[in-house]
Amino acid sequence: MIPSTTPSVLMQIQSKIQKFAVMLSSVLQLEVEIVDNALFRVAGTGVFGKQLGQRLNTNSKLLRYIIETKKDRVVTHSRIDPLCKDCSNKDKCEEKAFLGTPVIYHDQCVGVISLVALTYEQQQHINANIQEFSDYVRHVSSLFVSRFLQDQNSGDNIQKIFLTMIDNMDQGVLVAGNDRRVTFANQAALKIMGINPGNVVGKTLHFQPLTFEDNFRHGHMQHIITFDDRKELIIGQLHAVQDQWLFLMAFHQSHSSADFSSNQEEPQIEAMIGECRPMKQLKKLISRVAPGPSSVMIVGESGTGKEVVARAIHKLSDRRAKPFIPINCAAIPEQLLESELFGYVKGAFTGASANGKIGLIQAANTGTLFLDEIGDMPLTLQAKLLRAIESREIQPVGASHPVPVDIRVISATNQKIEQGIAAGKFREDLYYRLNVIPLRLPPLRERQEDIELLIHYFLHLHTRRLELVYPGVAQDVIDFLKRYRWPGNIRELSNLMEYLVNVVPSGEVIDMSLLPPNLLGSHEVAEEVPPRSAAAEAIQEASVTALEGMERQMIRDALSRYSNKKQAADELGIGIATLYRKIKKYELAGA
Ligand SMILES: Nc1ncnc2c1ncn2[C@@H]1O[C@H](COP(=O)(O)OP(=O)(O)OP(=O)(O)O)[C@@H](O)[C@H]1O
Numbered sequence: 001m002i003p004s005t006t007p008s009v010l011m012q013i014q015s016k017i018q019k020f021a022v023m024l025s026s027v028l029q030l031e032v033e034i035v036d037n038a039l040f041r042v043a044g045t046g047v048f049g050k051q052l053g054q055r056l057n058t059n060s061k062l063l064r065y066i067i068e069t070k071k072d073r074v075v076t077h078s079r080i081d082p083l084c085k086d087c088s089n090k091d092k093c094e095e096k097a098f099l100g101t102p103v104i105y106h107d108q109c110v111g112v113i114s115l116v117a118l119t120y121e122q123q124q125h126i127n128a129n130i131q132e133f134s135d136y137v138r139h140v141s142s143l144f145v146s147r148f149l150q151d152q153n154s155g156d157n158i159q160k161i162f163l164t165m166i167d168n169m170d171q172g173v174l175v176a177g178n179d180r181r182v183t184f185a186n187q188a189a190l191k192i193m194g195i196n197p198g199n200v201v202g203k204t205l206h207f208q209p210l211t212f213e214d215n216f217r218h219g220h221m222q223h224i225i226t227f228d229d230r231k232e233l234i235i236g237q238l239h240a241v242q243d244q245w246l247f248l249m250a251f252h253q254s255h256s257s258a259d260f261s262s263n264q265e266e267p268q269i270e271a272m273i274g275e276c277r278p279m280k281q282l283k284k285l286i287s288r289v290a291p292g293p294s295s296v297m298i299v300g301e302s303g304t305g306k307e308v309v310a311r312a313i314h315k316l317s318d319r320r321a322k323p324f325i326p327i328n329c330a331a332i333p334e335q336l337l338e339s340e341l342f343g344y345v346k347g348a349f350t351g352a353s354a355n356g357k358i359g360l361i362q363a364a365n366t367g368t369l370f371l372d373e374i375g376d377m378p379l380t381l382q383a384k385l386l387r388a389i390e391s392r393e394i395q396p397v398g399a400s401h402p403v404p405v406d407i408r409v410i411s412a413t414n415q416k417i418e419q420g421i422a423a424g425k426f427r428e429d430l431y432y433r434l435n436v437i438p439l440r441l442p443p444l445r446e447r448q449e450d451i452e453l454l455i456h457y458f459l460h461l462h463t464r465r466l467e468l469v470y471p472g473v474a475q476d477v478i479d480f481l482k483r484y485r486w487p488g489n490i491r492e493l494s495n496l497m498e499y500l501v502n503v504v505p506s507g508e509v510i511d512m513s514l515l516p517p518n519l520l521g522s523h524e525v526a527e528e529v530p531p532r533s534a535a536a537e538a539i540q541e542a543s544v545t546a547l548e549g550m551e552r553q554m555i556r557d558a559l560s561r562y563s564n565k566k567q568a569a570d571e572l573g574i575g576i577a578t579l580y581r582k583i584k585k586y587e588l589a590g591a
């Protein structure tokens, strides 16, 4: 028999630690390796993502030193550094710089998080920020680890966390017993309901959800809360927690009740969050044009929600019960795009399937065809597409007769298509056909008013998905994020919130200390210089690259884990179409 050994504390929460490593690596733009105090590799990104759960096969004097002394260790120029002198792996080592930080739990070093530079840029990056990185990693890792270990080890702690959380929350919370009698209402809840504790504590509550279960995933569920003869329409989530009920009120009561249900003038578009003027106008426009047959072209930067809008239009149209077929024109190789779009008949060409194939345009018959990245469609196909739209019929490859089709075309692009027209890469006549109703999605930096709302929306979404406790957010974090330029738009905000709900301790507040130093760096300087100066522009540039770097790394990691791109896209929470475009943009292998 193999003797059984208890896994180390980090190994017990290995999958969580791995996720943490991936997120940390993307926000810091460095490779991450996490080992436990017996030098088993618990987690890693890139080349360090292999052989998880196995003991390292180097002599790792460096790591042992960190574990024994609980001190950071940095190697700024590997190989020539004296610390590397006796390393058995020295000749093969690809590491350019290394920063190891102990993970402390109950005063013990339970492992080491290493930030590793494999490129010259990363090396510079570590060298320029040694102390910031080290402090930051120490801080977030101890929070992260202790949260999961405490969650595992003790029920008492959960109750404590629970109460602290409620005490500190800016969010309205009602706690009720099994019998639905209120045991506690925090200040925020009292304020939202406009009552004193005496009006509610001890009263029996009735919760009546207003929306369908299906909508629950997309945001706060509205409830009518009744007690005595009072009726309150409050947006929030009802959670059964052991033998108690917890009603977590949404932060944005007024917004939400006005715009998600009672206001009949506003279109009800699920999962399209935005209350700023341009978004309100856009929603109105969408609801006006959705029922019609006209072609819509959506233009907006990456991550602004083009696909969300396309789906909303389809949902609000008479075609909602019919197929919505998205095609990414940039993702499909030119030689395949024609048969994908138009289909082919049997024997059309060598290698064609014996039964022929229905094209995506035909598959969208009576429904909506969503042509994403339309600017990347090759010229030859543009001619064919134009013919199909004008004549309402398509000619499958090798077919002798055209097939009639009834489709609504929505296209999207993040480039200025006019430039493509000027350069002779895009047909002007097709452009006019597709652009009957132009919709422009504003970048997030022009939607400052929406940022707070979106922060809470995504916190809600990710806490629910990950079954974590809804955290508070410090005001200075909100102020900072409002000023940030969000080159990756809503997707980037969503990614950051997902990361933050993972690192914030249960029931606590997301404060500035949790924001990645890359972002904070740009903030500190930005406050001292007037906006729009050359320096401010340079800073904005820097944060653009920082976040793009983060995105690139996340994508690269997902691609290394999955050979199937759909799975990789699912894990990243992006559409397959976007994945392909990003692969191209970041010149990642495997496009
Ligand atoms: N108004 C919104 N409210 C809530 N979530 C949104 C909103 N707009 C976009 N999102 C979310 O942001 C992410 C990006 O949206 P989407 O994929 O539609 O952007 P896109 O413009 O098509 O991006 P790309 O150009 O990269 O393809 C998705 O997770 C989406 O659910």
Ligand SMILES: [Mg+2]
Pocket: 306, 307, 372, 575, 577, 578
């Ligand atoms: Mg898209």
